[in-house]
Amino acid sequence: MKKKMNKILIFFVVILGCIGISKNVYAETVLKDRNMTIISGEWNDICAFKYTQGGYYIYMDAEVKDVAEKSKCTPKDLKAQLFYYKNGNSFDPDDKEIVLDSINFGDDMSAWIYEDNNENMNRLKYGKKYYLGINNYSDSNYKIHYKIMYYPTGSADKVTMPKQITVKLAEYGTIKPEKIEPATGFSNIEEWKISNKNLEILGTPDGKCEIYAKKKGTTYITAIQHNGERSVCKVVVTGRPPKLNYNKFVLNAQKTLKAELLYADGKIKWSSSNPQIATVSSKGTIKAKRIGECTITARYKKVNYTAKVIVKREYPNYHARLSRYNTRDNYFEVYFKNKSGKPITIYPSNAKVEHVAYRTYDRYLRLSGGNTITIPAGKSQYVRFYVQGGLTWYDCNRYTLFYQMGFDGAKYEAHVWTANSVFKLNNKWYYTEPE
Structure with missing residues (x-):
């Protein structure tokens, strides 16, 4: 059974500002209507024209020639080119100048060529003769019938x-x-x-x-x-369907965040699955109470919209440095500045100093009275660590002081020296905030 190939549509449009053309100018003009054979593996000229302000529409039916089983060609079989001859010699391949190369066809075997889609199209000159040709990349010859029509272009009516x-x-x-x-x-x-x-x-x-x-x-x-x-x-x-501004809210204890039900324009009822972890006000303000997780719900027009609330510990925000060593009373003095919104606790146990060169000669320390020391939120304080024993040092610049610190319900190992300090969180060390 004879199979016809898909229609090949090549519509060549060049816009050169011909705005204001009257309606009757838009009628197409048939330039050519003929049959020809496109040879396998060869170049075939199918159209020559002199450029005027307008475009060219090429309609084409094609089928495999001289084979028992007729078949359709595919987009990869044929590619088009637009070119001219520099010196007018159509027999000299070196005289050919390509304006637009490898015009690819879509699945429907059609292609559109626009001036503004290829900078080479700007080379077109009024009245110059151009050629439209086809390269046949298949192993079959194609018998085609094509019709060439000319359309002037301009602003649409x-x-x-x-x-x-x-x-x-x-x-x-x-x-x-x-x-x-x-x-x-x-x-x-x-x-x-x-x-x-x-x-x-x-x-x-x-x-x-x-x-x-x-x-x-x-x-x-x-x-x-x-x-x-x-x-x-x-x-x-x-309108868009309502949704919460976040699927998950993460905050520290005693902190607040605002939940919103977006795209809702009516009354909303808010609730918390565990008010001991976090509460939510009638206006959607979440307040974290203690460490843990819960769910908040916004009920709107009999539909529930939920989000998870995670209350995490607040991390310490402070500065510390080893300020001096008192040789008479045998103590190290550390300056602390608490920049967070919660108190910092200095514990009396497991404190010591270590010399940079003689770590085997470290000395254990104690706080005065053996009690913990609390530095309130936003306050600064000097803390004295007394050496246990009579040995003294004179240069505190060469020592690191180790101590235990508590903040927001968690306990941290911390080090301090004359320049800065660090604390340990999840097996990683973090520098404290500078002053």
Whole structure:
């Protein structure tokens, strides 16, 4: 059974500013209507023309020639070229100058060529003779029937926008022509008018209107062409389904965060699955109580919207440095500045100093009275660590002081020297904040 190949459509459009051409100029002119054979593995000239302001439409039917089983060609079988001869010698391959190479066909065996899609098309000169040819990359010869038609181009006489489009609230949309008459013209929209402020026009590239939906409702956008023709598009902005601003809220104890149910315009009832971990106010303010996890719920129009709340320990935010060593009373003095919103506790046990060169000669320390020392939030304090024993040192710059620190219910190992200090969290060391 004879199989016909898909139609090959090559529409060559070159726009050179011919705005204002009258309607009767747009009618096509048949230049050629003939049969020919495209030879396997060879170059075949199918059309020669002198360039004028316009485009060329090539309609083509093709089938495999001289084989028992007829078959269709595929897009990879044929590629087109646009070229001219520099010195007019069509028998000299070195005289050929390619303007556009390897024009690929789509799955429907059609291709569109636009001047603004390829900088080489700018070489086209009025009245110059150009050739359109086909390369056959298959192993079969093709018998084709083709028709060449010429179309002048310019501004369209009428551009029709879609009657209605729908855009969701707080999202973007594009209004683009639904129909251009004649099809070879291009939309030349001089002005876009908008009926209200539900929408915002962001830009109007290439005869399209890009919009942003600001408010639910209906808006009319009118496209006004160069010739006064108008086309109106109705834009309906619909609401988006409600959702919480976050799926998970992470905060420290005694801190607050604001939960919001987006795209809801009615009464919302808030609740917490465990108020001992975190509470939520009637306005959606979450307050962390203690370490743990719970769920908050926003009930709106009989539908529940939930999010997880994770209350974590606050990490220490402080500065510490070893300030001096008192040789008479045999103690090291450390300056602390608590920059966090909670108190810092210095523990009396497991404190010691270590010499940079003689670590075997470290000395154990104690706090005065053997009691813990608490540094309130936002306060500074000097803390004395007394040496246990009579041995003294004179240069505290060469020592590191080790101590235990508590903050927000957790205990940390910490080191301090004359320049800065560190604390250990999850087996990693972190520098304290500078002053």
